[in-house]
Amino acid sequence: MYKACWEYRDYLITMDKDALDLEVIHNFLSNESYWSKGISKEDVIKSIRNSAFCFGMYFIDPIDKKRKQIGFARVISDLVTHAYLQDVFILAPYRNKGLGNWLLNTITNYEELKLRRFMLATDDGHSFYSKFGFQPLDNPNFFMQKKGKGAI
Numbered sequence: 001m002y003k004a005c006w007e008y009r010d011y012l013i014t015m016d017k018d019a020l021d022l023e024v025i026h027n028f029l030s031n032e033s034y035w036s037k038g039i040s041k042e043d044v045i046k047s048i049r050n051s052a053f054c055f056g057m058y059f060i061d062p063i064d065k066k067r068k069q070i071g072f073a074r075v076i077s078d079l080v081t082h083a084y085l086q087d088v089f090i091l092a093p094y095r096n097k098g099l100g101n102w103l104l105n106t107i108t109n110y111e112e113l114k115l116r117r118f119m120l121a122t123d124d125g126h127s128f129y130s131k132f133g134f135q136p137l138d139n140p141n142f143f144m145q146k147k148g149k150g151a152i
Contacts, residue, residue: 006106011099012058012067013106017048020056021069028072028089034123036087047087052077053110057103059094070094071103075113083113085120100128108132 003016026044029036048054057071071090077083085107090100107113122129137143 004110006102008102010060010062011070011102012060013103014056014058015053016056017054019058019067020048020054020072022048024069024091025072025087028091029087033087033089035121048074051075051086052079052083053113055103055107057090057099071099073103073107075107077113077115079112079115081116083115083118085118088120101131104129104132 003014005012005014005016022041022045025048026039026041029044030039030041031037051074053075055073055075056069058067059070060067071094073088074086075083076086088100088103090103108118118134120129120134
């Protein structure tokens with residue numbers, strides 16, 4: 001099966017779940033993110049397995065061509081009407097290089113994600129995500145939630 005990928009300079013984005021470095025993803029989500037502090041590796045694996053799409057970002061060493069995972073995002077979706085963007089990150093040493101913009105541009109322009117509603121939740125990224133068309137809910141009173149284990 002073909003797995004979409006995009007290249008930019010010494011960087012690569014791929015949708016190949018088998019290429020993901022689960023240690024890097026788990027470490028970031030469990031230890032560095034504000035939204036998934038303490039999440040178990042098993043839950044990270046399950047969330048990846050059950051997501052419609054995952055986007056792994058990699059630095060490709062120009063000398064030995066080895067990949068190193070430096071970013072990630074996943075999309076939960078029915079692929080018809082609704083998608084939810086989650087777990088977006090770029091590792092600190094690779095920030096401020098335009099890579100987050102490239103990742104979000106890739107995701108938001110991916111044809112299979114041109115759906116009725118594409119949502120996300122963020123505590124601190126409103127101005128960043130607004131560049132890609134995300135905006136506050138039109139009718140927040142329409143939405144409800146049921147918090148479960150680990151909810152913030």
